[in-house]
Amino acid sequence: MSRVEKESQEEHEGNEESPSASCSEETAVSTCCGPDVKENETPAISSCCGNDTKEKDTGSSSACCSGVEGENELEDAENRKPNGKNTVEYKVSGMDCPSCAATIEKGLQKTEGIQSIRVNYGTGKMAVGADDHSIYNQVPQLVRKWGFEAEPLDKNKNRQTYKIEGMDCGSCAMTIEKHVSKNPNVQEVKVNFSTGKMQIEHTTNENIIIKEVQRAGFDASLDSKEASSNTKKKGASTTAISGTFLVLGFLGSFTSITPSVIMALYAISILVGGYKPARSAFYAIKSGSLDMNVLMATAAIGAAIIGEWFEAATVLWLFALGNTLQNKSIERTRDSIRSLINLTPAEATVKSGNQLIRKPVEEVGIDAIIVIKPGEKAPLDGVIVSGISTMNQAPITGESLPVDKQQGDPVYAGTVNESGSLEVKVTKLVEDTTIAKIIHLVEEAQEKKAPTQAFIDHFASIYTPIVFILALLVMVVPPLAGFGSWGAWLYKGLALLVVACPCALVISTPVAIVSAIGNAAKNGVLIKGGTFLEKAGAIQAIAFDKTGTLTIGRPKVTEVLSLHNNSEELISIVRTIEEHSIHPIAQAITTYAEERRIPAKEGKAFKAIPGKGAQAEINGVEYFAGNPKWFKEMEVPLHELKERMNELQGNGSTLILIGSREEILGLIAVADTIRDITVQSIQKLKQAGIDEMVMLTGDNEGTAKKIASETGVDRYFAELMPEDKVTAVKRLQNEGKRVAMVGDGINDAPALATADLGIAMGGAGTDTAMETADIVLMADNLGKLPHTISLSRKALAIIKQNIWFSLITKLAALVLIFPGILTLWMAVLSDTGAALIVILNSMRLLRKK
Structure with missing residues (x-):
C-alpha cells in the first residue's frame, strides 16, 4: 500500500493529520513543499525538506516527498532509455524522490543540443541523447546546479571484477591488494576474501592483471557465469605429488635406502609443495605483508636448515592439503550467491x-x-x-x-x-531487474565487515607480528643465555611461527556471515550486511506497522446502517462522494456498491477534507462522508447512532458517517482483514526468542485492541500520527530493548531509520524498500521473518563457537610448544585443521531450512 492510501485511510479513521504530512495524488509535491512549488518542478530535496535532511533520516525522503501516488508504476513507466544511437548513460546520486528526477529532466530539456533525456529515480540512472558529443562532458556540471551528482557509466568501463582462487584467509587478500596496487596502471583495487572476488579499476588489459595476481601466488579470472563454473584443479595435483614423495621418503626410512636418497625424496616433496607458498611469501614480504605463506615458508626452510627434512616436507604438505580442503569448502559458501546468477536464462x-x-x-x-x-x-x-x-x-x-x-x-x-x-x-533492462539488484545487494552485503569481523581482523593484525617477534626471540635469547641448544630452541621458535597464523580466527566470522546471507537470499530475504545480521540476532522487541504489514491493508465494508431504511439510497449517495477518491476506504465502498449494482448519482463540487472525509453536492444539497468527529464539529446530532457506533468501534471497525449539515442519513462500517500468515509468524517469532511484539497504528483504540488480540501481539500503540511512530520506537528503546521496526519501507521510513534494525516488506514490488531498509523481506508478508531472526541468532551462536574454538586451539598449541610436546607438523595440523573445522561449522548455516 502506498503512503497516500494509508494516510487517506487514517484520515477517514479520525486522525487529525495536517495536510503537510500527507500528499494527495494530485498535489503530492505542492502539499509537501508548499503551494507555490509545482509537481515535477521541485528543486532538490533540500528545498523540499530542508538542507539538513539526510537520506538515512528520511528513508530516501519518503517521509517528505514519496507521497506521489503509484510511485512504483511511475518508475516502471519511466524505466526506459531515449531512442537513438548517440546516447550516454549516467549514474545520478542525490535524488530523494521522483520529483527530483523530474527536476533534472526538465532542466536538461532546456539545454541547447540535448535531443532526449530520461531520468529514472528507481534505478538512479539517466540516459542523455545529444548530437554534439561535447555536450556529454557538460552534463555533470549542469546536473550539479540542481544539487545532484552525475557520473558517466562508461567511466567505469575499466572497473572489473575478478574471481580469485587460492586465498586461505584475509591476509592473502591483503597480500594481493598490496602487490597489485603497486602496478602504475592500477588506480584502485579491493580484494574480498569472503566472496573470493577482486574489484579493480585499471587502464591496462585483462592478461596483465591476471599475471600480477599469479605473481602473488594466486589465480584470477574475470568474474562471469562461465568463469564461475570453470574452477582449476592445479592445487590438488601439486598436493598429491608432494604427498607421494613425502610418503616414499617416510617409508624409505624403514628400509635400507641410504639417508641421502631419503633426504632427496623429502627435498622434492618440499620443492613441489613449497613452490606456491614460497612464491606468495616473496611477494607478500615485498609488499610489506606478513601472511601465512611467509610464516609457513619460513618454518619449512628453518626445519630443513636444522636437518628436520621430514618435518619440513610434512609442514608444507599439510599446509597445501589444508588449503585445498579449505578452498573447496569455502567455494560452496560462495556458490550460494553464484547459484542466483544462473537463475535467469541468457x-x-x-x-x-x-x-x-x-x-x-x-x-x-x-x-x-x-x-x-x-x-x-x-x-x-x-x-x-x-x-x-x-x-x-x-x-x-x-x-x-x-x-x-x-x-x-x-x-x-x-x-x-x-x-x-x-x-x-x-x-x-537486464542489469536493472529485481534479481540483478538482489545479487548486487547481497554481494555488497557479503563484502561489508560486521563489527565482530572488524575487531577480529584488528586483533589478528596485532597478534601476528607480536607472535612473529616472540618466535624470533625464542630462537635467539634462550641459547644465548645458555638455556639449551640452538637446535632445540630454533625448532620451538619455528613451531611458534606456525602457531602465529591466526587463520581459523580470521575466517571465523566472514565465512559464517557469507553462509547466512546466502541462505537468506535464497529464501527471499535480503540482509544488507554482517552488521545487520548481528543486530537481527540480538533483537529483543519488534514493532510492526499495522496496515499492510499485520493486515492486508484493504478494508472491506462490514455493515451498512440507514436511518431511513433505504440502504440503496444511502450507498448511492456515498458512492457518488467517494467515487472520485483513491484511498482504500473509498475504494472499498465503491466496490461494495458495484457488486450490488447500485449506481452513483449526479454530483458536483467534489472536495476532500484531510483528516475528516469528503463531500459533494447532489441535487443542490451538500452531502458529507467522513469520521464522527467531523459531524460533531458541524454540530449534527448523532444520538440516534451513538450506541451502535460505540459497539462497532469497540469491535475494531472504522466508521464512515453519511449526512448533510442538518441530519445523519446513516453509517457504513469498514474493517481491515488480518493476513493469514500473520498469527503463525508472530507465534514463531516468540518461539525464536523475541521478548515483545508491538503494534503501531493510527487506528482508534477499539480497532487496535481487536487487531492486537487477534494477531497475538503483546502490546499496541493506537491513534498514532506518522511522526508518533518514531516516538513509540524511541520509547521502546528507552526501556532498554533493542528494537526492530517492520513496515513497507516507504511511509514508515522515519521509524525504520530510528529503530536499531529496519525491516521492509514487499521488496519485490518496490525499489525503495530494497534501498531504505537494513533487511528486506521480498515477499509481501511476514512469513520469512521468523526464519530471518532464527538464522541470525544461529549465525551469532556459530560465530561465537568459531571464535572460542580458534582461541582455545591456538592457546593450547602455544602452551604445548615449550614442553616440547607440540611438533612442527602437529602445529600445522592444528592450524589448518582448526580453520577447516571453522569453515565446516559455518557451512551449517547454508543448510538451515
Missing part, C-alpha cells in the same frame, strides 16, 4: 510482428514484447499484456506456492512460468 523469445526471435537478454530493450512459454523462466522483468498463468516466484520471494498471474500483473526475471503461455512487456 536468451529471451522476442515477438516481432508475427515472428518469434531468440535474442540475448542484453539486446532486449524496454517495451519489447517477450513470450514466456510454460516451463520456461522469465528472462526479464515486465508486465503481462496477454495470457493467464501461475508463476513460481520462489527465487525472488522465497515463497514456494505459485502465484496466479493475469494481464497487468508484474513478472520478475528468474521466476518460472508453470502453466499458460504469456506475452510480457519488458519494463527493465
